[in-house]
Amino acid sequence: MTPAPFLRSLFDLAVEVADPMRMLASHLPPRPPGRVLVIGAGKASARMAEALEAAWGPCEGLVITRYGYGRPCRGIEIVEAAHPVPDAAGAAATARMLDLLQGLGSDDLVVALISGGASALLVAPAGQITLAEKQAVNAALLASGAPISAMNLLRKHLSRVKGGQLAAAAYPARMLALMISDVTGDDPALIGSGPTVPDASTAAEARAVLERWQIAAPQSVQAVLAGKTGVVPPGDPRLSRVENRVVAAPAQSLDAAAQRARAAGCEVTVLGDRLEGEAREVAADQAAQAMAIAATLRPGDAPRLLLSGGELTVTRRGAGSGGPNAEFCLALALALNGHPQIHAIACDTDGVDGAAEVAGALIGPATLKGHTDEAKAALAENDSHGFFGRIGAQVVTGPTLTNVNDFRAILILPPAT
Numbered sequence: 001m002t003p004a005p006f007l008r009s010l011f012d013l014a015v016e017v018a019d020p021m022r023m024l025a026s027h028l029p030p031r032p033p034g035r036v037l038v039i040g041a042g043k044a045s046a047r048m049a050e051a052l053e054a055a056w057g058p059c060e061g062l063v064i065t066r067y068g069y070g071r072p073c074r075g076i077e078i079v080e081a082a083h084p085v086p087d088a089a090g091a092a093a094t095a096r097m098l099d100l101l102q103g104l105g106s107d108d109l110v111v112a113l114i115s116g117g118a119s120a121l122l123v124a125p126a127g128q129i130t131l132a133e134k135q136a137v138n139a140a141l142l143a144s145g146a147p148i149s150a151m152n153l154l155r156k157h158l159s160r161v162k163g164g165q166l167a168a169a170a171y172p173a174r175m176l177a178l179m180i181s182d183v184t185g186d187d188p189a190l191i192g193s194g195p196t197v198p199d200a201s202t203a204a205e206a207r208a209v210l211e212r213w214q215i216a217a218p219q220s221v222q223a224v225l226a227g228k229t230g231v232v233p234p235g236d237p238r239l240s241r242v243e244n245r246v247v248a249a250p251a252q253s254l255d256a257a258a259q260r261a262r263a264a265g266c267e268v269t270v271l272g273d274r275l276e277g278e279a280r281e282v283a284a285d286q287a288a289q290a291m292a293i294a295a296t297l298r299p300g301d302a303p304r305l306l307l308s309g310g311e312l313t314v315t316r317r318g319a320g321s322g323g324p325n326a327e328f329c330l331a332l333a334l335a336l337n338g339h340p341q342i343h344a345i346a347c348d349t350d351g352v353d354g355a356a357e358v359a360g361a362l363i364g365p366a367t368l369k370g371h372t373d374e375a376k377a378a379l380a381e382n383d384s385h386g387f388f389g390r391i392g393a394q395v396v397t398g399p400t401l402t403n404v405n406d407f408r409a410i411l412i413l414p415p416a417t
Contacts, residue, residue, distance in 0.1 A: 001264060001303070003343035003411050004362050008395065010409050011359075013260055014253035015349050018180065018402040020044060024051035027178055027247045031056040032109055037173075038076050039063065039097050039166075040113030041121040042192055043350045044180045046071040046078045047401035048113040062100060063113060064093045064121045066352075069399045083120045084142055084355055085135050091123040094161060098124065101166075104173035106241075112166070112175055116182025116350065116403040118192025119152055124160040127224040134158065137215060142355075144213040145315030147276050148183055152193040157206035157229040158221060159193070164232030164239055166195035171238040181249040182350070182405040184274035184310050188244040198239050199231040249273070250309040250404045253349065257409065258307055266305040266411075273405075275310030279324040280331035280379065282312055287335035290410050294341045301414040308408045314354070320383020323354025325406055326394075329361040330384040332410075333368055334375055340365045344410040347395050350403035354385070359395045361388040 016022070038049060038061030046065040050073055053059055058075030065071075066083040081090030104110065125134045137158065141151045156163035167175050177196040179188055189197040203225045210217050210225075217225075232239055250273040258268045275282060286306060293304050312324040322330075325346040336342050347353065347360030361384070368375055371391060378387035388394045 003364060003413070006264070007343060007345040007362060007409050007411055010257040010260060011345055011347050011395070011407050014257050014407045015400045015402060017253045017256045018248045018349060018404040020048040020051040020180070020402060021054065023248060024048055024178065025055040027245060028052065028055050035108045036111065037061050037100060037104070037108065038111045038113065039100065041118035042115030042180070043069055043083065043117035043403040044115035044401060045113045048115065048178065048180070049073050049076045049078065052111065052113070062093065062097050064090060066117055066121065069401060071401065081121050083117050085138050086120045086123040086131070088131060090121050091131055094122050094124045098161070098169055101169045104170055106172040108173040110170045110173050110175040112177040112196050114177055114192045114195065115180040116192065116405070118195065119155050119162070122161045122166065122192070122195055126158050126160050126230060127220060129158060129220045129224060133218045133220055137217065137221060140215045141213070143316040144215060145278065145313045146209065146213040147313060148311050149190055150209045150213065152190050153201050154206045154209040155193045156199055156201065156231050157203055158224060160230055162193035162195050163199035164194060164197055165230050167242045168232050168236065168238040172241065175242040177242060177244045179244065179246045180403060181246050182311070182403045184276055186246050186249045188246060196242055197244055198234040198236060200234055201231065203227070203229050248402070248404055253404050253407065254307050254309050261305045266303045268305045268307060271306055271308040273309035275308050275312065277312060279312040279314050279327040283328045283331035284335050286410060287332050290342050290412050291336065291339060294339065294412050297341070297412065297414040299415055299417055303414065304412040306410040309406055311405050314382060316382055318381030318383065320378060320381035321356055321386055322382045322384035323348065323356060325353040325360035326358065326384035326388055327379070327382065328408065329363050330375060330379050330387060333363045334379065338365050338368055341413045341415060342410065345395065346406065346408040349400060349405060349407055351397040351400040356385050357396070358385050359397045361393050361395060363393065367391070367393060
């Protein structure tokens with residue numbers, strides 16, 4: 001096998017398996033009589049809406065997706081807005097979505113299409129928090145290195161739609177929420193900050209996130225967190241008619257990649273789809289594992305493949321451009337130091353690593369050739385995208401129209417002689 005194309009083919013398969021056009025219809029009941037309203041948000045939500053209309057025909061509704069991720073729909077309106085830091089377009093569309101949910105009856109059905117990215121795309125700040133203040137808090141969270149679970153906990157308490165509040169606004173209508181998971185453990189309460197899922201967290205826990213990750217909070221944020229926020233607790237009757245269903249998850253994509261690799265003659269170890277932590281630290285751990293395996297291989301042995309998913313984080317230390325997947329690859333290349341048997345890929349399945357229009361990167365034995373000092377400087381500045389762009393090792397997909405989180409594959413070849 002040729003390592004780089006082989007690894008890229010595994011990533012492409014992981015994305016393909018999570019395409020809503022491929023799997024959403026199997027999770028839909030027959031279209032019911034009466035009014036059907038489709039709402040949604042996330043990087044995959046427009047593609048989900050397209051798949052729904054392919055099965056049910058034109059529907060009424062409104063879905064918010066990331067700029068560049070829109071799809072043609074016959075009835076559902078698609079609005080594009082900013083991600084990962086929200087903007088006025090997202091705020092205006094969210095207000096219109098809440099208006100659509102007013103006055104529904106018990107015979108109506110709301111289908112909510114939720115995927116990763118909904119946390120930024122559904123924008124309805126609580127209390128007196130302004131959009132600019134919400135943007136500042138969101139940007140600080142992204143730079144802090146906080147895990148997605150902590151980010152989403154705080155986001156819920158600063159919102160009028162997250163933490164079950166979007167579903168509560170639709171009551172007494174029935175709701176079917178179809179979700180594509182981009183979170184470790186596939187917990188519906190964490191996907192897009194759980195707009196259709198009850199939440200048992202407290203304002204005190206949200207304040208603890210601010211303190212733990214040293215997020216500066218304006219007075220308006222402090223005022224919201226000083227009282228009882230709007231998240232909907234378990235047992236609230238307004239969520240009694242909601243069904244939440246995860247229709248695609250990282251494990252399915254990793255499993256498909258593993259099957260293809262085994263068919264190609266690899267011995268595969270799946271390290272899990274729930275990995276979290278600082279990207280450069282996880283890279284160091286996986287580099288050590290890969291080199292230990294390489295030391296055991298002999299000519300003619302089967303190649304080994306390490307697969308993993310999850311959501312890594314980057315604590316911003318410098319002024320460069322990067323994301324968790326590219327930073328993982330950069331740190332991995334430095335730890336491997338040109339090891340002749342090891343190649344790797346790390347990409348975000350939504351095609352966007354960090355805030356750049358780059359999915360991730362590919363590395364191999366020649367990655368650092370003549371570039372070691374430059375690579376070290378880039379890692380210190382969090383400039384992994386800049387480094388891989390300069391050496392031509394970026395993976396650029398454009399909008400993938402889905403999002404099941406990070407995909408990492410490390411290929412360990414036997415020695416040639």
